[in-house]
Amino acid sequence: MKRRNTSKPDETKVTTGKTNVANSKSKQRKEKKAHGLATKNQLYSGVRNKIILIVGLYILAGAGFLYWHGMGKSPELPPEVEEEILGSLPQDMKDMDLPNVGPFRKKASNTLLPDNKVKQTESSKGKKSNKTGNHAPVVPETTLEETKFPNFEQKIQNELKVKNIGDKTWTEVKIRKNVNNTNVRIYTMDDFLSSRECEGLMKAHDNHMKQHDDQGPIICFSDETTMGKYLEQIKEKWTKRISSQDWTQGTRCLNASVSAQLNGKLRWSHSTSFYPGESPFSTTFETRVAEQTGLNANNGGKFQITCYPEGVGYKLHTDCTEGNTDKRDRFATILVYLNDVIEGGQTQFTELGVSITPKKGKALVWTNMDSEGHCDVTSYHQASPVIKGRKCILQRWYYYENFPALGKRYPSPPLPVRSPTTPRVACDEFTSGSCRWYDEWNYDHLIDYDARSL
Ligand SMILES: O=C(O)CCC(=O)C(=O)O
Ligand SMILES: [Fe+2]
Secondary structure (H helix, E strand, O other): OHHHHHHHHHHHHHHHHHHHOOOOHHHHHHHHHHHHHHHHHHHHHHHHHHHHHHHHHHHHHHHHHHHHOOOOOOOOOOOOHHHHHHHOOOOOHHHOOOOOOHHHOOOOHHHHOOOOOOOOOHHHHOOOOOOEOOOOOOOOOOOOOHHHOOOOOOOEOOOOOOOOEOOEOOEEOOOOOOOOOOOOOEEEEOOOOOHHHHHHHHHHHHHHHHOOOOOOOEEEEOOHHHHHHHHHHOOOOOOOOOOHHHEOOOEOEEOHHHHHHHOOOOOEEEEEEEOOOOOHHHHHHHHHHHHHHOOOHHHEEEEEEEEEOOOOOEEEEEOOOOOOOOOOOEEEEEEEEOOOOOEEOOEEEOOOOEEEOOOOOOEEEEEOEOOOOOEOHHHOEEEOOEEEOOEEEEEEEEEOEOOOOOOOOOOOOOOOOOOOOOOEEEEOOOOOOOEEEEOOOOOOOEHHHHHHOO
């Protein structure tokens, strides 16, 4: 654009010169010369333009040909990527042939939930860490019969051993803060996922979200105080006082009608989950992870795609449970950025002074626990809010000690009563813009579930 503007005045000058020199022979000669030059220039530029046009057409035709023949496709990813990744995701776990795991095992739902109100959240006080991610593992009871999973193999994942393959190399991220002792190791690798894989995953997530378009979520809060803080933040748009009838009994979730009124007023990120074996991509990914990080596929849980809009981040948390005694906990996390973010959205390890900027295809892998299976609190991290653009990531958590139901879809809890496609929004640990929308339900919002884990 700029070039065209600067060259245009020069052309005008030549034309003006031509008309003003008509009476002088020398000027006429100059004029002829100038005219000749202009004609030659026109001729040259005509030829040049033609060449550019022909070369351009060839390039276009070549690109089209290559595209048609599948060049540039990542060999690992099948063509209908969004179908492959998420197309077959079951929306409802009712039909799945899974053992009855979790807190509902062998219990009728009427014996499960006491006549509790959300106010009664003493149970949550008993939690070891109130900053553990709301997606913290929901570990089914140990009595789960292993015979139901004949191929289950007990494995311990107590180390992260990154390996460079070809020109794909890991860089160890330097810890910038003085910490006395940390077991956290952080590595990054560019282009861990190809462009096509990243785009495919985002597209799959977006398409999956569209299926929920007409289904407003049910909104759950970790407790009433937290809810108060969120509502305070939107006080210009929300004046209603929440009373006990506004909750679904036995849960920390608002009922469907109040949730619907709140919908669109709070902001949140969106997560889509898929499980090992539900798509060819899951196998491609876990094989690549195993080869390049030593993280054993059998110790991996679900896969989670999360997209954050502007203004949304994710609270400061650990992926493992602080003070854990149970080693069925998240030893390591792998996170791949699926797109570039214009501004904001860094993954920040606050105790370690580390901040990673999202970059399409880049993987970030780190340890959350020590080699004995204790959660390391120096692994606290947060997603800083996206300032401009959108941020999408793929995450998978690898457990220190695996268990039979790891990486399997759990049967959904019966409460709140909802349609099979009703999503859930979890707002906890108040930090501006830390709510998350989930396409599946776990047990975190059930008062009784917390009480059981006391
Ligand atoms: O989005 C990020 O950068 C971090 C997300 C995260 O830590 C999590 O979801 O557990
Ligand atoms: Fe995390």
